[in-house]
Amino acid sequence: MDIKHDIKSYMQTMGEAARKASRAMAAADTNTKNQALLHIAAAILREKNTLLNANQQDYAAAKASGLDAAMLERLTLTDKSIASMAEGLQQIAALPDPIGEMSDFKYLPSGIQLGQMRVPLGVIGIIYEARPNVTVDAAGLCIKSGNACILRGGSEAIHCNQALAKLVHEGLEKAGLPQAAVQVVETTDRAAVGELITMKQYVDVIVPRGGKGLIERISNDARIPVIKHLDGNCHVYVDNEADFDKALRVLENSKTQRLGTCNTAESLLIARSVAKSMLPKLADMLTSHGIEIRGCAETLALIPQYVKTGQAKPATEEDFYTEYLDAIISCKVVAGLDEAIAHINQHSSQHTEAIVTENYTKARRFLREVDSSSVMVNASTRFADGFEYGLGAEIGISTDKLHARGPVGLEGLTSLKYIVLGDGHVRA
Numbered sequence: 001m002d003i004k005h006d007i008k009s010y011m012q013t014m015g016e017a018a019r020k021a022s023r024a025m026a027a028a029d030t031n032t033k034n035q036a037l038l039h040i041a042a043a044i045l046r047e048k049n050t051l052l053n054a055n056q057q058d059y060a061a062a063k064a065s066g067l068d069a070a071m072l073e074r075l076t077l078t079d080k081s082i083a084s085m086a087e088g089l090q091q092i093a094a095l096p097d098p099i100g101e102m103s104d105f106k107y108l109p110s111g112i113q114l115g116q117m118r119v120p121l122g123v124i125g126i127i128y129e130a131r132p133n134v135t136v137d138a139a140g141l142c143i144k145s146g147n148a149c150i151l152r153g154g155s156e157a158i159h160c161n162q163a164l165a166k167l168v169h170e171g172l173e174k175a176g177l178p179q180a181a182v183q184v185v186e187t188t189d190r191a192a193v194g195e196l197i198t199m200k201q202y203v204d205v206i207v208p209r210g211g212k213g214l215i216e217r218i219s220n221d222a223r224i225p226v227i228k229h230l231d232g233n234c235h236v237y238v239d240n241e242a243d244f245d246k247a248l249r250v251l252e253n254s255k256t257q258r259l260g261t262c263n264t265a266e267s268l269l270i271a272r273s274v275a276k277s278m279l280p281k282l283a284d285m286l287t288s289h290g291i292e293i294r295g296c297a298e299t300l301a302l303i304p305q306y307v308k309t310g311q312a313k314p315a316t317e318e319d320f321y322t323e324y325l326d327a328i329i330s331c332k333v334v335a336g337l338d339e340a341i342a343h344i345n346q347h348s349s350q351h352t353e354a355i356v357t358e359n360y361t362k363a364r365r366f367l368r369e370v371d372s373s374s375v376m377v378n379a380s381t382r383f384a385d386g387f388e389y390g391l392g393a394e395i396g397i398s399t400d401k402l403h404a405r406g407p408v409g410l411e412g413l414t415s416l417k418y419i420v421l422g423d424g425h426v427r428a
Contacts, residue, residue, distance in 0.1 A: 007187065011195035014150055015202030017180035018123045022148035025181050026120050030097040032175050033144050040171030041089040044136065047167060048082050054159040055132065062156040067130075070260035070325040074130040075156055085136040088393040092140045095391075098410050099146040102419065110428070113421040118414045120146035122204035125196045126395065127218060129154040129210035135164045137386070137393035138207075139182045143172070145413040148181045150203065152196060154210070155188035162186065197222040207408070209396045212323070227408060229373075229399035231323040232262030232351040234381040237340040237366070239357035240271035244278055246378055247356040248285060253380040254354065256289040260325050262397060263352050263374075263384040267320060268331045269340045275302060275333045287311045291327050294319045298333035320347045337362050341369050348372055350399040352384040373399050373406040 025033075044051070055077040062075055098118045105115035124147050128134045135151055142149040153161040165184035172179050185192050197206050197218055206226045208218040215230050236254050238247045254265035270279055275298065283293060283303045293299070293306060294315040306312035319330040320343070334340045344353050354376040355366040363377040374384040384407065386394025391409030398404045404412035 007189055007191040008195055010187070011185075011192055011199065012202075014180075014183050014185070015123070015199045018148040018150050018183060019202045021178040021180040022120070022122050024178050025143070025146045025148050026099070026122075028146060028177060030099075032177060033097070033146070034093040036143055036171045036175035036177050037089045037093040037140055038171075039174045040136070040139070040168050041086040041093075043167040043170050044082060044086045044089075044164075047163070048079065051082055051132075051160060051163055052077060052079075054163040055157075057159045058132075058157050065156075067156060071130045071156070073258075073260045075132070077132060077160065081133060084387075085133050088137060088387060089140045091387070091390075092144050092393060092410070095144065095410060097144065098414050110425060111422070112425050115419050115421070116416045117419050118411070119417055121413055121415055122147060123202055124149045124395075124413065125152070125199075125203045125206045125224070126150070127152045127193055127196065127206065127208045127210070127214070129214060130156055131209075132157045132160040132164060134209055135161050135184065136168075138395050139164075139168045140393055141395050141410060141413055143177075143181065145410045147413055148183075150183050150185065150196060152185040152193055158188055193218075194221070197224060200224055207396050225403070227396060227398050227400060227404055227412070229262070229349065229351060229397050231349045232264070232397075233267060233321060233323045233347065233349040234263060234265045234352040234384075235267045235269060235344050235348055235354070236265045236381065237269040237334075237337075237344070237353070237355045238271065238274065238278060238282070239340075239355060239359065239362055240273040240336060241359040241362065242271075242274065242278075242356040243358055243378075244281070247278065248282065250354060250356050250378065250380050251282060252285055252289075253382055255286065255291060255329055257380075257382055259327055261382070262323070263381050264325070265354070265381050266322065266324050266329060267347070268329055269334050269343060270331070271336050271340070272298070272333050273336075275299075279303065279331075279333070283312070286329060289327070291329055293329060293331050295331040296333055299331045302333075323349065337365060341366065345369075345371050351397065352376070352381045354379060354381050373397065 101118040126138045168182045169179040206224050208215045212231045236251050279302045293312040315330050350372045352374040353370050353372045367375050386407040386409050394407040
């Protein structure tokens, strides 16, 4: 088939194959699925050099095309990240299989026994940019959860994604599962995305991973349910009862460990009563990492030395809503916990927020009242990740409230159906 000239037929063929494969995946036993995952992990480690060469080819083309630094960082594979991909698959294989799990059984007055069973969603379409590790994470989670998937990675990672697809197919075949359980779209034509997000007869859910523009487009145009988050404007609030050393460690890791991730802190809030003593030292740390501070008037008044050097600038209202994915952080001095919670609930993207405090009651209030998918006490926002949460990997982080919220692991790729056990029972 000429993919370039017949995108619709190409995608329809993929959809038909995925739907057929999803039936086999739903029936596959746990051991078979685990064997596929372990075969894929072994193949990834074996073909490390092949993957690095493919990634270098993608990186060179992406850099020449002017891809920004944050996207280039997401695109890059290293020995460590390849080992992490394999480890993620091994961790998924070690997790309990949610499929077929039965729960909440009870006898009803009619005499029937009612419960629920966890089942796969079916066919999952995943659309993502830059990160080749998403290909492996998505494949692994879909295989273990008994789903089939159609993966459409960004054009900037086409060579690496195709190399990974071959290794995934090798693992599936060795385990006796259909290769069509994981399909990677081979064309970079954007028309393929338009087809994927409207194939209701073949695809059960869409998961977009990428920039805000991509996710907004998918959410607006899709005719299939979407699990999404638009951006990650994450906050760290330093309370007036915070331990300074903890605040310094949490903020440093949250903001500076990696700039280009959705769980990186983009905004610092600090209680007014400790701002004079703590903020200059926090600013010293941030600027030493090359972070530009965009602060409220109170913030700038407390760090005049950095205003003079241009490392601190006045914040606009838009800054407090912005996911920078860059060496920039917004900063606001607040009266206390009430104002911090109100500010976060107004400005955040409902991704991840952290409080640093030694006050248990305040910590409990923060956990209860902040309306985000992950809320943390005295811990870095960078922990908001499927791997760190012990999910093996994640297919994305959902800031929706239905059907999944937070890092989407195995259970997020399943649904529940009611099951009824009877012995010739009939309704009166």
